[in-house]
Amino acid sequence: MNAWIRTLMIGSTMSAVSATVFAGTEQTPTPQRSEDRIWVISTRHLTSKPGAPVDVNDFTYIRVSLDGECDSGDFEQFKADGVGRRTCVFVHGNRVSASYAIKRGRRVYEDVRSVAPDSESLRFVVWSWPSTRIKGLVRDARMKAQKTTAQSFYLGALLSHQPVDESFGGIGFSFGAPIICGAMHLVSGGEICGYSLPMEKKVRLKADVVLMAGAMGARWLAPGGRYDLAFQQMEQLLLLRNSTDSALKRYWVVGGRGVSALGYVGLSPRVARISGMEVRQCDVARAIGREHTASLYLNSRYVSRLMAEGALGVFPENSR
Structure with a gap:
C-alpha cells in the first residue's frame, strides 16, 4: 500500500514563487506569443471545508509576464484578459509545491501553444491548490482527495465568470481530474456534499476537457454519479488512461474498496454513448509504463x- 501512495504523491519541496521557477524545464521553451496571457491562480491559503463561502476576489492572482517574471494581479485584471482569448485551465496533481506548480504549468502551456492556431490567442491558467506533503503517506493521499471537493467549489466559482462567447479548455492530471469535473458539475447546478454553488446566471462552457490518469471514481460521471452533471459543460472529452498504472490500480485505498479509478479503467462505453458529446479514450500504457508521474506524460x-x-x-481518430 505504501508503495502505491508513494507513487501517487509526486512533487518537490516548497519554495518561493519567482521567475526562477522556469529554469530547467523539461523542454526548451518556445517564445510566448505576444497576445497570450499566463495566469497562476492560487487557493492554497483558503479553507478546504466544503460549503464555505466562496469569493473569487479571495484567490491569489499572479500574472506571468512575457519574460517569465511573476507579478501580482487581481480578479478584474484576470477577467479582462479573458475577452478575445481562449481560456485553458491546467490543474496539477498531488505533492506539487507552489513554485513547481508554475514550472509544470509553464511546460503544459508550451505544449498547448505549440499546436494552437496563430489566429487564436490563449489565456492560460495554472490552478495552484494545496497539495504539498502531509505527514503520513496514507493520510496524505486521503486528505488530498478530500481537498479536491473544496477546490471544485473554488474553480467552479471562477468558471461561472467565463465569457460566454469565448472558447474553453481544461486539463487535469490525477487529483486535478476530479477538481475539474466537480467544478463543471457545480456550475451545471449540481450539489456536492449537500452544497451547491450560488451563481448569478447559468453557465454553458462548451468545454474541451482532457483528463490524464484521473484519480477519481470510474462511475462518478455516470448517471447518478458524484459528478453526473459535469457532461453538461463539456463539448468534447479526451480520457488519457493507463491500464498499467500501479497507483491507480489500487485506487480503492482512497476511493473505497471496489471503486476503480477513471484513469485506470476508463469510461464505460454505455456512459460514453449517453453523454451526448464527443468522447475519446486512449490507453497510453505503452508510452507511459507503470508509474503515476505527470512528467512521463x-x-x-x-x-x-x-x-x-x-x-x-x-x-484524432486514433485516440478512441
Missing part, C-alpha cells in the same frame, strides 16, 4: 500532443 511527444490538441478541441 509531458515528456512523451505522443501523449503531450494528444493532451494539447484535446485542450484545443482537436480529437
Whole structure:
C-alpha cells in the first residue's frame, strides 16, 4: 500500500514563487506569443471545508509576464484578459509545491501553444491548490482527495465568470481530474456534499476537457454519479488512461474498496454513448509504463500532443 501512495504523491519541496521557477524545464521553451496571457491562480491559503463561502476576489492572482517574471494581479485584471482569448485551465496533481506548480504549468502551456492556431490567442491558467506533503503517506493521499471537493467549489466559482462567447479548455492530471469535473458539475447546478454553488446566471462552457490518469471514481460521471452533471459543460472529452498504472490500480485505498479509478479503467462505453458529446479514450500504457508521474506524460511527444490538441478541441481518430 505504501508503495502505491508513494507513487501517487509526486512533487518537490516548497519554495518561493519567482521567475526562477522556469529554469530547467523539461523542454526548451518556445517564445510566448505576444497576445497570450499566463495566469497562476492560487487557493492554497483558503479553507478546504466544503460549503464555505466562496469569493473569487479571495484567490491569489499572479500574472506571468512575457519574460517569465511573476507579478501580482487581481480578479478584474484576470477577467479582462479573458475577452478575445481562449481560456485553458491546467490543474496539477498531488505533492506539487507552489513554485513547481508554475514550472509544470509553464511546460503544459508550451505544449498547448505549440499546436494552437496563430489566429487564436490563449489565456492560460495554472490552478495552484494545496497539495504539498502531509505527514503520513496514507493520510496524505486521503486528505488530498478530500481537498479536491473544496477546490471544485473554488474553480467552479471562477468558471461561472467565463465569457460566454469565448472558447474553453481544461486539463487535469490525477487529483486535478476530479477538481475539474466537480467544478463543471457545480456550475451545471449540481450539489456536492449537500452544497451547491450560488451563481448569478447559468453557465454553458462548451468545454474541451482532457483528463490524464484521473484519480477519481470510474462511475462518478455516470448517471447518478458524484459528478453526473459535469457532461453538461463539456463539448468534447479526451480520457488519457493507463491500464498499467500501479497507483491507480489500487485506487480503492482512497476511493473505497471496489471503486476503480477513471484513469485506470476508463469510461464505460454505455456512459460514453449517453453523454451526448464527443468522447475519446486512449490507453497510453505503452508510452507511459507503470508509474503515476505527470512528467512521463509531458515528456512523451505522443501523449503531450494528444493532451494539447484535446485542450484545443482537436480529437484524432486514433485516440478512441
